[in-house]
Amino acid sequence: MIHAEGPLLSVDVDSQETTEAEVDDVLASYVGGRGVGTKLAHDRIPFDADPFGPDNSLVFAVGPLQTSMMSYTGRISCTGLSPLTDGLLSSNAGGFISRPFYDTGYAAVEVTGESDELVGLVVTDEGVSFEPVPELESATVSETNEYIESEHGLDESHTAVVGPAGENGVRFAAIITSGSRAFGRGGLGAALGAKNVKYLAFDGDSRPDVEGLDDELVREIHTEASESGSPMKDAGTVSVSDYANAVGALPTRYFEELSYDELDEIGSAAVIEHKYKKGTCSSCAFACKLPTRDEESGIETEGPEYETMMSFGSNAAVDDFVAIMKSNELCDEYGLDTISCGDAVAAYLAAEDEFGNAELVHELIEKIAHREGVGDT
Template sequence: MLHAEGPLLTVDVGDRSTETTDIDEINETFIGGRGVATRLAHDRLPFDADPLGAANRLYFATGPMQSSTMSFTGRMNCTGISPLTGGLLSSNAGGFMSRNFAATGYSAVELVGASDELVVVHVTDTGVEFEPVPDLAGATVPETVEYIETEHGMESEHVACIGPGGENRVRFASIMTSESRAFGRGGLGAVLGAKGVKAITFDGDSSPEIEIPPIQTDVHRDAATADHIMKRQGTTSVTELANEVSALPTRYFSELQFEGVEGINGDRVEEKKFKKATCSSCAFACKLPTKDEERGVETEGPEFETVMSFGSNAGVDDIVD
């Protein structure tokens, strides 16, 4: 069975040390990404660790097909104890970082301990560098990415970082990558901030080689040329269906259906879409760069979860509002 390859890299940001561990058996059993990260957390992370304490650990891991052209494989997983729930949590981000992570040659990276000063951790296939960055205290995500690009020549798809929210341990803070992609669930940005890590970067040239059968190329080509509502509307394409089957959260589930769904559905979002965007090697390009001409605002999204949370759940029936 195809599975992630490479050792576990443990990075102790407290004493600036690193260690590699053979985890072939775990990779073979749990394939990669969330499966491998969850197993590692189960084995190595104290269940009663303070989410914002040094004993908590963060695991970055991705799947085994990072050198392929298969759609939907360009995802990255981050696992740790959530400061929101106190339980084990996995968060997932798209974009392009997963390919650069795989290029380090590690199947998983574990952050342990806590730094007494703000640092950027640079992980490559030749080693790890700890860079003190006191001047980045309070910096936004774009400012942090700009610094790393200027000083190290690495663009945003190499970077996972936090803004002021993560530094201040806001319990729903995200870890951001590829400009607008987020490890958004569970507040793992606060965990990274509690460890004194402003950003972690991944770079290298050691991606595991996998055999690409001709049929995969054919499937990718067909997917790239075919019309599909997911390409045009992303996850918001399910809004109408969710409403029809009473699965669209409406006014905090006090009502079964939302009467204003036409103002927040996929068609409405598509009207605001002004270009295509995708994740690594994905032919579907389901991301939603949108623009409100009247206000001059450009953004990434919304996704279904955004439409639901700030639309039907709040009783708002206009996507612009």
Template sequence: MLHATGSLLTIDVGDRSVTTTDIDDELAAFIGGRGVATKLAHDRIPFDADPLGADNRLYFASGPLQQSNMSFTGRMSLTGLSPLTDGLLSSNAGGYLSRNFVATGHSVVEIVGESDELLAIHVTDEGVEFEPVPELEDAGVPAVTDAMNDRHGLESEHLVTIGPAGERVVRFASVMTYDERAFGRGGLGAVMGAKSVKCISFDGDSAPALELPNEDLHMEVHREAATSDDIMRRQGTTNLTEFLNDEFSLPTRYYSELEFEGAADIGGNAVEEKKYEKAACSVCAFACKLPTRDEETGLETEGPEFETVFSFGSNCGVDDVVDVMKSNELCDRYGMDTISCGVTVAAYLAANDEFGNAELVHDLVEQIAFREGDGDLLAEGVARIHDELGVENWAIKGLEHAAHDGRVVQGQGLSYAVANRGGDHMYSTTMIPEYHGKIDPEGTAGKAEHVIRNENLNALRDSGIICQFGVGRAVEDDRFERLFDADFQDLLSVGSRVVELERHFNNQRGFDGEDDWVPYDLPDLESSLQEYYDERGWNDDGTVPADRVDAIAGSD
């Protein structure tokens, strides 16, 4: 089975020490990316660790396909204990970082400890340097890039960076790369901020030796990506906006409505009109990114994508695409997840009858980033503040609910309930076959099998690492087998082990079936949860049996 090669580099920012460890066994069993990072986190983060304490660890990880020239592979994984969900969580980002990361000679970089001063860390194939950067306190992400470029010739494709939100441990702070690409969900930027690490750079010329099977397939996928006429290449995920508004649902005004009258003004066509050039991730010919500019105001950003159109558009009652672009740009500059931030702002608007007030939205985003005024409360996220605001809790396991509405695509609702990450649509993506009519969107009965397969496939995808837009468009089951030189069911088993380790870690922190919940009624949910546990081979209370964890440990 193809897997990443390269060592684990552990950086203790407290005592400024560096250790290199051979992890060949873990890589062979878990491929790379999210898989190997989850195994390391499960084994090395104490089950009772404080997410914002020195014992928590962050794992930046690449997969084997980051050493290829195949489209849909310009991504990396970041794993740690989330200050938003209080559980183990992996996030994923594109851009141009991954090849520079691999060039350091490491497959995983682990950050532990807590610095007594704000640091930039420089990782190369020759070693690690620690640079105190107190003058970058409160700097936005682009300003940090400018500083690193001026001092070291390091541009945004070499950097992971936090903004003021990370420094102030906003619970949904993101880690940014390439200035506008985010390791977004779950607040891992707050973990980096709690460790007083402002940015980390990666550079080198020592990618580990790796023989890739079926390299002809890489070029085949690349050609298909380059010649595709998929609307995603013009509009990104925003092409979904009007379709979902008309045919399924577009959560509106803090989920109180299912249709938004202003959808056309913030959807795919409106965003495409603001797009001024093509953009992609590393070596990808699909080029689905959205550099946008408003000529009247001079505002430039990348995006918004569909989830931001929902979170800062329909869910806030805002129907001007430029206003949504502004919210997107502020979140990128200050380093915050646009879904969680937008949903939290929408909760505030609901509490204060201010839907549609775009100026207030922008003010609140800035207040959250600096924990000023009402922003100090909102920086805690919906799950912690909904009672004080007097609104419903539209967060699952602490993670704000995504746009794809489980009240309408109910298999997706089941997937939210059981997902280790909570309200994240990317964990299982069960909504995709429901939207396409491959399974009936109504009901949860009999859908546990679909949810499990997608969870396992997506864990495999994030271990490889392959972009979600490539899975299903260019990489089907047989191509997974050829890319990884393994039987597809064996590959899905790797994904299953990743999901089980995440679940077991969270079990040790007190999570069980009582937390498998959504903020709305779903038909047959209780029996579908039991079906899910039975299919997984878990206990009736939603916990992973100890012997299964022992078996996973023995698979190293």
């Protein structure tokens, strides 16, 4: 089986020591970053470990296609114990970080232990730098990326960042990469935040060679991706919203209903109206991402995708697309999973009879990220 090459790098942020281990048997037996990360995490994390404790590990891993130019391959997995479920969880992110990660020469990178101070980790093919960053306490994702670029010359395509939500232990905190892409599900941002790690940055020039790739097939898939007429190229995953609404599968008013009368205000048409350029992931010609901008308010974000449109839109009965864009951007800045956060907010709106109150939605996102008032219940 074609598989990734390279050792496992284990980074202990408590002792600030690193070790390498050969994991060829795992790479040859388990498919892709998710399979490799799940196997390594299963074998290396104690069964009774606390997701917030030093024995939990987060394993970042990629598959073998990072050496190719094939579309759809700009993905990376992060696996560990979930603070939200207490179970083993693998969360997957797109964007551009997968290639810089593999440029380090490692097939997988494990972060374990717990630092006494807030640190950033810079992982390269020459080693790991442990950097105290107390000045970044409570910094947003964009503020952290600006710091990394100014200090190391590495832009957001090289970074995985914990926002205030992860530092504050919100159980559905995300790890944000490429500025707006997320290891979203399961709260791994809180697990990394509990280790007092603010960010990881990856760089190098040691991408391993992987043998056995069919170059002609790679070109065919890339060409097909480029020429595809999929509606996702216009509206991303929101393109399924009309169908979901028609068949009664669009959660609405905190799951009380399954279709939303105001979908036209927040669905595909609204996305297309606000999308101002193409967006994609590393080496992908499909280009289904959604850079959006509202000229009047100045709000600019990426998305929302279907799940965000649902959780902060129909499920909260918010029919203002720009308000949903702002919810999306706040979650990206604070490091929150938009699905869990939006549905938690929708539950509160249902309890308080406040459906449709977009201003309250934004206030609640802030409170959740900082665990203030009702945001800490």
